Amino acid sequence: MKTPGNAPPDFPSANPRRRFLATVAALGAAFALPAxxxxxxxxxxxxxxxxxxxxxxxxxxxxxxxxxxxxxxxxxxxxxxxxxxxxxxxxxxxxxxxxxxxxxxxxxxxx
CATH class of the missing domain: 4.10.490.10 (High potential iron-sulphur protein)
Known part of the structure; x- marks a missing residue:
């Protein structure tokens, strides 16, 4: 079984920092939408x-x-x-x- 440390690049947890930043950006945009x-x-x-x-x-x-x-x-x-x-x-x-x-x-x- 592969671990996130040696996971292939398309594995969701391969770059947890990138995924975290994308999630934060998406949530920020969602909360900024109401006018x-x-x-x-x-x-x-x-x-x-x-x-x-x-x-x-x-x-x-x-x-x-x-x-x-x-x-x-x-x-x-x-x-x-x-x-x-x-x-x-x-x-x-x-x-x-x-x-x-x-x-x-x-x-x-x-x-």
């Missing part, structure tokens, strides 16, 4: 959205409940926002798109 048009809009009633105080319109944020909120803070200039249009994906809400004018309590300014 804003392919994702459902985040509802303010979503449990995660509620937990983070997400509002699709940042001007509607309850200042008493979120005193650190300011009018300049919007999803569009947040570090977690991945979009370039009126809506886009957010790292905090996988598979959902958020409003560029939205806000949540996890806001972190882009560097």
């Amino acid at each position: 804003a048009a392919d994702t459902a809009p985040l509802s303010e009633t979503d449990p995660t959205a509620q937990a983070l105080g997400y509002k699709a319109d940042g001007s509607q944020v309850d200042a008493a409940k979120f005193p650190k909120h300011s009018a300049q803070q919007q999803c569009a200039n947040c570090n977690f926002y991945q979009g370039t249009a009126a809506t886009g994906p957010c790292q905090l809400f996988p598979g959902k798109s958020v409003s560029a004018k939205g806000w949540c309590s996890a806001y972190a300014a882009k560097a």
Whole structure:
């Protein structure tokens, strides 16, 4: 029985590093494919959205409940926002798109 160390070149485990890198590249491409048009809009009633105080319109944020909120803070200039249009994906809400004018309590300014 042959072992991977002396396996023929077409044997799947002949180059485990190459196979690993190909797998990582394929998975990376698969996760990068979803775009804003392919994702459902985040509802303010979503449990995660509620937990983070997400509002699709940042001007509607309850200042008493979120005193650190300011009018300049919007999803569009947040570090977690991945979009370039009126809506886009957010790292905090996988598979959902958020409003560029939205806000949540996890806001972190882009560097």
